[in-house]
Amino acid sequence: MDFIWPIFTALFVIFMLNFILDRRKVNLYLSLFMAVLSLGYGFVFGLNFKEIYFFSFLLSIGLIIISLRKEIESFTVIAIALMLVMLAILFKYPLL
Numbered sequence: 001m002d003f004i005w006p007i008f009t010a011l012f013v014i015f016m017l018n019f020i021l022d023r024r025k026v027n028l029y030l031s032l033f034m035a036v037l038s039l040g041y042g043f044v045f046g047l048n049f050k051e052i053y054f055f056s057f058l059l060s061i062g063l064i065i066i067s068l069r070k071e072i073e074s075f076t077v078i079a080i081a082l083m084l085v086m087l088a089i090l091f092k093y094p095l096l
Contacts, residue, residue, distance in 0.1 A: 002050065002051060003051065004041055005038055005041045005042050005045070005047060005051050005055070006054040006055035006057075006058055008034050008038035009034070009038040010055055010058035010062055011034045012031050012034035012035045012038055013031075013062065014062040015027045015028075015031035015034060016028075016031040017063075018031075021066075021070060049093065049095075050095060053086065053089065053090075056085070057086060059079075060079040060080075061079075063075045063078055063079035063082070064076060064079045067079065
């Protein structure tokens, strides 16, 4: 139950990026639906450090998948930078 918010939020960002790149209305509607779900879950149950870290992990994987599918190198650079930030956070604050 702890990892539902990161999944909804990562899907929101991925669908929003797909909408910006492709301009399909379906991606906009899915992103708005995921945004409502993630905001509702975040307000009702609250967030902890592991959920935010898992969101960063899912977002970096999603950015790499989008960069491979759309052949946009800037998403790869952003995903690698996000992974380096996650690594620094993991060294400073262990997840245990």
